[in-house]
Amino acid sequence: MLDIWRKYGVIGIVIIAVGSFILLQIFPKKEEETSFIVDQQDNVFAQNETEMTVEAEEPLILLVDIKGAIKHPGLYKINEGDRIQDVIDLAGGLKDDADENQVNLAQRLQDEMVIYIPTIGEEIEHIQPNISSTTTQSAQDGKVAINHATAEEIQTLNGIGPKKAETIIAYREENGPFHTIEDLLNVSGIGEKTVENIRDQISVP
The missing domain is CATH 1.20.5 (Single alpha-helices involved in coiled-coils or other helix-helix interfaces)
Known part of the structure; x- marks a missing residue:
């Protein structure tokens, strides 16, 4: 066991x-x-x-000046990529007599830009809305500031008609300002020959 x-x-x-x-x-x-x-x-x-x-x-900080029929006109700091509607909101909104139909609320803002909000019925033949101080300086030099010019101003360039002018503005509003003259080659319908023809007529602030 x-x-x-x-x-x-x-x-x-x-x-x-x-x-x-x-x-x-x-x-x-x-x-x-x-x-x-x-x-x-x-x-x-x-x-x-x-x-x-x-x-x-942090995004790039820009400084813009908004005037006219706005509740709190003045200088405002905004972020790169912001649009006119954004700075209008910062400025307290439009006054009751503001004519917003004359303002492109979707336009992208640029540094040193001046936004003028007209009143209803206001004659603005001698006032250019949404224009920056650099545009005036370029006009005095006899050149078109491609980052701020209106469609009518862009059409004064050699070989640029209404359609190309609108295409340039649409590209500018969608992608931001041009940094060099060669950036125009990114615009649909603008080739090297066109850029060479207008090189001496434009400025890129």
Whole structure:
């Protein structure tokens, strides 16, 4: 009888030893898998923090002057890409007698820009709305300030008709001001020959 108990005891020890060996083989792998998952999560968090930092970059600040039939005329700081409607809101909105039909509320704002809001029935033949001070300076030099000129002014350039003038303005309002004369090549219908013909007639403030 004693031999039988000894035999079972040896078998039990063997079973415990084998079981312990198997458990040691399983749990380290799980720890390695868990560590790998944690490392992946850390990488994702670090990438998200980098993207958030890039998105948090402050936009360029511009200064514009709004006048006329506006509740609080004056100088306002706005962000690059803002439109005339945005600065009107900052200035308290339009007065009751303002003629907003003469103003392009969707036009993008530019640094040093002057926005004039006329009143209903006001004659503005000698007032150019949405014009910046640099436009006046360029006009005195005999050149057309391509970033601020009206369609009529742009049509005074060699080879530029009404359709091309409107295309230039549409591109300017959608993409912002031109930084170089060569940027005009990005406008549909404007080629190198056209740019060379008007190079001496325009300015890019």
